[in-house]
Amino acid sequence: MRRRGRAVRSWPVGDEATWPVVGMVGGGQLARMTQPAAVALGVRLSVLVASPEESAAQVVNDPVVADEKALADLRAFVAGCDVVTFDHEHVPPDHLRALEADGVLVRPGSAALLHAQDKGVMRSRLTELEVPCPRHRVVASPAEVAAYAATLGTDVVLKTTRGGYDGKGVWLVTPSTPAEVVEEPFRAGVPVLAEERVDYRRELSAVVARSPHGQAVAYPVVESVQRDGICVEVIAPAPGLDDDLAVEAQRLAISVAGSLDVVGVLAVELFETTDGRLLVNELAMRPHNSGHWTIDGAVTSQFENHLRAVLDLPLGSPAARAPYTVMVNVLGGDLPDIYPTYRHVLARDPGLKVHWYGKGVRPGRKVGHVTAYGSDLTDLRERAWHAADYIRGVIDE
Amino acid sequence: MRRRGRAVRSWPVGDEATWPVVGMVGGGQLARMTQPAAVALGVRLSVLVASPEESAAQVVNDPVVADEKALADLRAFVAGCDVVTFDHEHVPPDHLRALEADGVLVRPGSAALLHAQDKGVMRSRLTELEVPCPRHRVVASPAEVAAYAATLGTDVVLKTTRGGYDGKGVWLVTPSTPAEVVEEPFRAGVPVLAEERVDYRRELSAVVARSPHGQAVAYPVVESVQRDGICVEVIAPAPGLDDDLAVEAQRLAISVAGSLDVVGVLAVELFETTDGRLLVNELAMRPHNSGHWTIDGAVTSQFENHLRAVLDLPLGSPAARAPYTVMVNVLGGDLPDIYPTYRHVLARDPGLKVHWYGKGVRPGRKVGHVTAYGSDLTDLRERAWHAADYIRGVIDE
Structure with a gap:
């Protein structure tokens, strides 16, 4: 039986091959396009999908239909994998830390992944590391947006710190932006990041x-x-x-x-x-x-x-x-x-x-x-x- | 439901995609290496395998474990496919003709495939087509081998007309080959082809x-x-x-x-x-x-x-x-x-x-x-x- 979190080492050793299994949470096109690479490398790709019709579910052996937001589902999934990785950033950070505490190999690890899950964390850390970023500030209200825009002297881009992708969760604010639009980002219930609009x-x-x-x-x-x-x-x-x-x-x-x-x-x-x-x-x-x-x-x-x-x-x-x-x-x-x-x-x-x-x-x-x-x-x-x-x-x- | 033998035409048409399904009989490395191409083309690859651990079975959704020599198994398999093709040449020709009579798209067709299944048929047909081949003759006994070798003036290669691969089913006969070796090919119960040994x-x-x-x-x-x-x-x-x-x-x-x-x-x-x-x-x-x-x-x-x-x-x-x-x-x-x-x-x-x-x-x-x-x-x-x-x-x- 496969043990949780053991070292990746199950290569062909006998009459029938046992290959390492990489678990990927998420069944989108990124997981789908990982399968050809897995085929060549001799790796088995296991995917956790929301539906058996998802992009990656169509092209791997035995996709696991489960809820990626449920820790019990994640635990059951990773029990069949030697290492776990991701098609997207939507797995709750607490669950990832729980898996790591179980001894599961989570790659990238929860501490790294947080910087791709939370733009506020990302901006703070990159600034500490002196990596060049747009000027930015976490803002709590439309009034703070206006005040920050005044100090920047540029238009402002508002981003929800979590949950955005492909242009979702991003708003451009100019002097003529209606007040109700400036209020929108604050309704998501997560911190909002204001950044200078970069030329x-x-x-x-x-x-x-x-x-x-x-x-x-x-x-x-x-x-x-x-x-x-x-x-x-x-x-x-x-x-x-x-x-x-x-x-x-x-x-x-x-x-x-x-x-x-x-x-x-x-x-x-x-x-x-x-x-x-x-x-x-x-x-x-x-x-x-x-x-x-x-x-x-x-x-x-x-x-x-x-x-x-x-x-x-x-x-x-x-x-x-x-x-x-x-x-x-x-x-x-x-x-x-x-x-x-x-x-x-x-x-x-x-x-x-x-x-x-x-x-x-x-x-x-x-x-x-x-x-x-x-x-x-x-x-x-x-x-x-x-x-x-x-x-x-x-x-x- | 998928109909047997319909034209290949089930492309994405609505909210969830339906892709054409290519059925491949055989679960070896050729079927396995077909999967990355299928992933890119948007095709679903279905494989008929002898065991769930076979090479291709590991890397496709829902491999079908069945007996490729049993017509009933083949019929059940192709019912889920838009077109059927092969990882090898071992499906009995009669079964392929039966599938074609059912209206299944078999590609290559049984009439073509026979030339890859039977070396006697292949040599006869290529000779009719004036395609250059080694000199050859179907032989029925070691005595006929010796007689044919004498007319050729070369060593002779014996091949069973069916079932050989990777050097199996092939014997080189020289003047010093022991009689019992020359008898071997005739024990397989299929016609034997004698060919000149080509320089x-x-x-x-x-x-x-x-x-x-x-x-x-x-x-x-x-x-x-x-x-x-x-x-x-x-x-x-x-x-x-x-x-x-x-x-x-x-x-x-x-x-x-x-x-x-x-x-x-x-x-x-x-x-x-x-x-x-x-x-x-x-x-x-x-x-x-x-x-x-x-x-x-x-x-x-x-x-x-x-x-x-x-x-x-x-x-x-x-x-x-x-x-x-x-x-x-x-x-x-x-x-x-x-x-x-x-x-x-x-x-x-x-x-x-x-x-x-x-x-x-x-x-x-x-x-x-x-x-x-x-x-x-x-x-x-x-x-x-x-x-x-x-x-x-x-x-x-």
């Missing part, structure tokens, strides 16, 4: 992976193109990025991973300011949308390196395989049935790579992504955008 | 994929290095292969695929003779060991193109991504526990790609493969062989 040239992302014994690898720094708070395109590497700035972003991400004792993938989302500085926007401690390009574009995908890291296996090379790789998210559009357009796109571009998440199409929902790689960036972007737009029905030729 | 420079393999509507793509022709009848190494493309000969091999494989109405991947194993000709040795109608390099080395893997073909989706580019890709099989050696050596190999070579089959280690059993790609062939071969030999315990530094 930035573009958003970058530095993805790294780190092992328990401290080995770390840094992927090329990418440009992340956002629309309505959602990442829509990633260009690897970020075109025209100054070499020193690229190295600084990688160094910063590796340093944060080490300081916070992150195990697994860490994505550091950054602003490249109009005056050429880097400021940390967000942290994610799991495979990240800004790293999906690595499946087709890097020697070792972020999903494989996440698994290697949580198993404390040596990390793989993060090097790019082509001069440029462009990833464009496919968001659900107006077409409820995307099969005909998908088929057309495959026929039009035999070099395009598609990745479907097994999700029903709803407007704005990330249902897949496409990747193109090569040396002609203009051509790659045209191909990837054409495919994504055609599939979702935005264009018809 | 060859090396073995090549031409892998192609073909769709129901006739689209075909040809991968670069590779060199396949055999040891004791088992493929141990594949070099893509075959080093120093004459351009005309490479094109001839691809043309030949596409022509055979068309003539036999193959749907899916067809691997044509060839001899490059010492006098510079190509002769067809064997056919396989499924992803093939000589195509494993495509996972890491080609734009579209053979597994993805096999799925695209059986679903009648447009095929992906078969182009190589690097000047050379070297794949070396990891055969079980003397080490029962390969975890420490596996770990060492990952640490030594961060650019190496490993693929484990989830199988227990037994001497000589294919338990995985490693791939290296780049431009320096000598270096790539050294890296791949070192990894494979170190993992299995043949070398210790």
